[in-house]
Amino acid sequence: MRSHAEKQSRLKRSGQALLMVTFALIMMCGVMGLAVDLGWSYFVKKEAQAAADGAALAAVAKAQSQVGNPPYTCGTGVQCTAMVPCPSNGSTLTGNLQSACVYAALNGFPEGGNVDVEVQADVTTPAPTVPNVAVSYWVTVRVIQKVPQLFSAVLGFPSGTVSARATAALTNVIFNASLDLLNRENDPSGTTNTAPGTGVDLNIQGSGIVEAPGGMLVA
Numbered sequence: 001m002r003s004h005a006e007k008q009s010r011l012k013r014s015g016q017a018l019l020m021v022t023f024a025l026i027m028m029c030g031v032m033g034l035a036v037d038l039g040w041s042y043f044v045k046k047e048a049q050a051a052a053d054g055a056a057l058a059a060v061a062k063a064q065s066q067v068g069n070p071p072y073t074c075g076t077g078v079q080c081t082a083m084v085p086c087p088s089n090g091s092t093l094t095g096n097l098q099s100a101c102v103y104a105a106l107n108g109f110p111e112g113g114n115v116d117v118e119v120q121a122d123v124t125t126p127a128p129t130v131p132n133v134a135v136s137y138w139v140t141v142r143v144i145q146k147v148p149q150l151f152s153a154v155l156g157f158p159s160g161t162v163s164a165r166a167t168a169a170l171t172n173v174i175f176n177a178s179l180d181l182l183n184r185e186n187d188p189s190g191t192t193n194t195a196p197g198t199g200v201d202l203n204i205q206g207s208g209i210v211e212a213p214g215g216m217l218v219a
Contacts, residue, residue, distance in 0.1 A: 178214030
């Protein structure tokens with residue numbers, strides 16, 4: 001038979017193992033909870049980035065459709081503003097900037113509650129968030145959302161904050177294009193519907209000019 005001292009020693013060892021297992025389970029639950037909260041926050045951030053990208057593009061696309069080619073002037077077809085939040089009813093932002101707020105709302109990020117959508121626009125160059133790029137007009141959209149935490153709330157962090165930012169701009173781009181002329185003067189027509197017509201290297205209507213930085217090739 002085992003002595004009383006052996007029984008006491010065995011009970012002590014059993015108690016130590018139970019305590020270690022308990023602490024290990026708590027740590028595992030904490031790590032799993034942190035992974036869940038971080039994963040959800042990452043998903044929300046990706047969605048917020050997509051909404052910010054689309055909102056900024058919608059604003060500059062609307063500006064271009066209203067004004068056309070540059071130069072652009074604030075208040076004349078395009079709206080300029082310092083960083084301001086989108087109103088929940090879209091009443092203070094007008095024109096192309098309202099398109100940014102509407103697009104963000106349609107993609108799951110309406111202004112209000114746990115969501116903040118901010119818009120900034122101007123005709124200065126370069127855009128503050130896009131250095132070394134000459135632009136004619138730019139729009140920056142920031143999407144910020146507070147994400148409720150599940151397991152991290154036990155540690156005193158009831159919510160986390162995710163944010164995304166996107167800038168879209170209109171700029172003049174000169175392509176190093178070339179011009180290839182295939183219908184040379186005095187070539188046979190081959191068909192009665194050939195354009196611009198037999199005996200013409202290049203047919204320009206009106207008073208326009210043709211610029212080909214990459215050069216012209218007459219084949």
